[in-house]
Amino acid sequence: MRRTERLFQIIQMLRSTRSPITGKELADELEISLSTLYRDMAELIAQRLPITGEAGVGYVLDGGYDMPPLMLTADELEAAALGAAWVEAEADPSLARAARDLVAKLSEAIPKELRPIVLDASSKAIKTRVKVSEQFDSALLRHAIRERYRLQLIYKDRSGGMTDRIVWPLLIAFLDRTRYLVGWCETKQDYRHFKTERIKELKVLGEKYQGRRAALLKGWEDATAKRPQT
DSSP: OOHHHHHHHHHHHHHTOSSOBOHHHHHHHHTOOHHHHHHHHHHHHHTTOOEEEETTTEEEEOTTOOOOOOOOOHHHHHHHHHHHHHHHHHSOHHHHHHHHHHHHHHHHHSOGGGHHHHHHHHTOOOOOSOOOOOSSOHHHHHHHHHHTEEEEEEEEOTTSOEEEEEEEEEEEEEETTEEEEEEEETTTTEEEEEEGGGEEEEEEEEEEOSSOHHHHHHHHHHHHHHSOOO
């Protein structure tokens, strides 16, 4: 979870109750360390959010606080619209629909005089290839990533053989116009990159994997950095 998303989530958690929430409760829910949580709270307070905190009691958000209206610059709008257009062109069908919905919601949420920026920017993305054909529900995969569910994959390797893998899904990566599932493979006891077009079957298992996703992602980044560049 990116920091901006995490800060927004903290606000939402504080808004959802009038009772104090301890730093530990917030950190556990967000799967971050207490030190990270304290830095996030300091940032929110520095942005003049009406948050009060008392040691041993917890944090409280002023009941009169409401989220500010959507205010974006022309450059920010164009960046958002171009990103959505790229996702619509390159991502799986369900995420492409979400990108179209995002552009529609942006158009409704911003002043009329800024709407041409969204429409013009979204028209600049050009489809340059046939979309990857995937044999599973990509929405299920993204749900498993967010909720830390283990996956069972039937995967076609480079030689054409079929392998049965148990994977901890971490993220979907885009490289050279190919989509990859990045995860920890229980079968190989290592990080692996799976081309999504080679996944023949995908099953979300009922159990969540152990450990924090953020720590596993850091491990993947470190392991990737140590591999020789080709």
